[in-house]
Amino acid sequence: MTAIPGKPGSGELTEVPEPALADGSVLVDALLLGICGTDLEVIEHGLGNQPPGEERLILGHESLGRVLEAPAGTGLEPGDLVAGIVRHPDPVPCPACARGEADFCRNGLYTERGIRKRHGFGAEQWRVDPGFAVEVPAELGDLGVLVEPGSDVAKVWEQVEMIGSRSWYEPATALITGAGPIGLLAALLGVQRGLEVYVLDQMEEGVKPSLVRDLGARYVTSLDQVGEQVDVAIECTGVGALAYGAARLLAPAGVLCLIGISHREAELSVAYEALNRELVMKNAAIVGSVNAARRHFVDAVDALLEADRDWLGRLITRRVPLTRWQDALDRSPDDVKVVVDLQG
Known part of the structure; x- marks a missing residue:
């Protein structure tokens, strides 16, 4: 190839x-x-x-x-x-x-x-x-092909928790934008951490909503359906409007991690001053994340071993x-x- x-x-x-x-x-x-x-x-x-x-x-x-x-x-x-x-x-x-x-x-x-x-x-x-x-591990079999994307997600959660630890931090809710493999694995690691997880995507029915619900997370097709502030947001699509919307949903001391990358040249007009004031007054943080180190691959293996194999296979x-x-x-x-x- x-x-x-x-x-x-x-x-x-x-x-x-x-x-x-x-x-x-x-x-x-x-x-x-x-x-x-x-x-x-x-x-x-x-x-x-x-x-x-x-x-x-x-x-x-x-x-x-x-x-x-x-x-x-x-x-x-x-x-x-x-x-x-x-x-x-x-x-x-x-x-x-x-x-x-x-x-x-x-x-x-x-x-x-x-x-x-x-x-x-x-x-x-x-x-x-x-x-x-x-x-x-041999027991993962073909599911080992998910280790690399899992490593990117393991790094994201590490970064979120490191930044959150700048003060008392006990997150309870998370929003994941995008139900592709990165988004679903991010949701998996959020559920494994005991968080209430929302996953946003466009599909009204089919594989993605089913996977989210069977994980024990909530599937939504609009940010309006989230209905509450979130402690963690992980943006996996690279869509500027979703990153902006997720930032506005952050709770005080919340953390937004951007992992999706947009390669489009389009510009997004936002009320920057309003967002600036909201983030500053909330002590909220936005961080980008790309790629992974060896420890994140090891963490991904551990997360996959803990997960339901039938769900991973889907x-x-x-x-x-x-x-x-x-x-x-x-x-x-x-x-x-x-x-x-x-x-x-």
């Missing part, structure tokens, strides 16, 4: 060399690859770029594979399931990267598997350094074989997580 970033129609199933030992000492047989909007942004809008000196980029950053070879002492054995960490530190490194927090890279010289200057996991085999392979709404991988880019309204079967 390769493409020339930013060149629509360039996605192809191409022959690529066997993964180089320089990519890592752990050789992995690829099983599943999750597809998300980032992959489409790479292909259609040039979000990322290929490795230096190469024409094409191997796509894919949501991985699940089985270890074929691993050096002694790495803690990995042939047969283990693993997910690969996406972001790698810059070569300098900056102070954040030097401390294992490449997700907070200060100089922008990081690389990302399948996105930015580093080949992804969309091949039949890939290599990874042991420090960038996260073991997935998040994977469609599987496509490798030979038809581009079908995964065409989303239907009821799609949540679409995965490519790299063995197919």
Whole structure:
């Protein structure tokens, strides 16, 4: 699965060399690859770029594979399931990267598997350094493909709780905007924390409302239906109006985390002075979050293990074989997580 970033129609199933030992000492047989909007942004809008000196980029950053070879002492054995960490530190490194927090890279010289200057996991085999392979318990099986998106959500909740702890903080309610895989996983972690969770999306019926309700959360199609202030808001769509509306709903000392990214050029006119006064007078906070560190992948594994497996399985709404991988880019309204079967 390769493409020339930013060149629509360039996605192809191409022959690529066997993964180089320089990519890592752990050789992995690829099983599943999750597809998300980032992959489409790479292909259609040039979000990322290929490795230096190469024409094409191997796509894919949501991985699940089985270890074929691993050096002694790495803690990995042939047969283990693993997910690969996406972001790698810059070569300098900056102070954040030097401390294992490449997700907070200060100089922008990081690389990302399948996105930015580093080949992804969309091949039949890939290599990874042991420090960038996260073991997935066998009992999760194919659900291990949710570890990477789960890591982004685990980081969001960590950030929310860190910021909330600036004062006494015992959140009881949360609003999640967007019922895609990130939104639903964010809702899962909110329910696991014992919060009353609202999930907002446009679908009146179908898979998404059903998943939300079966999780024990409340599904709404309008912010007006929330009916109360919320202690936590997680905006997963990148839609400016929803971010603004969620900010207005924050309770005193509430925290809004933005994880959705908009690539549109449209501008949003808001009553900034009114919002400014409301946030200041409430001691409310807004923070952005992107990518994840190793600890967030580990936290995601723990959250998935705690969750109902049948419910998690329903998040994977469609599987496509490798030979038809581009079908995964065409989303239907009821799609949540679409995965490519790299063995197919």
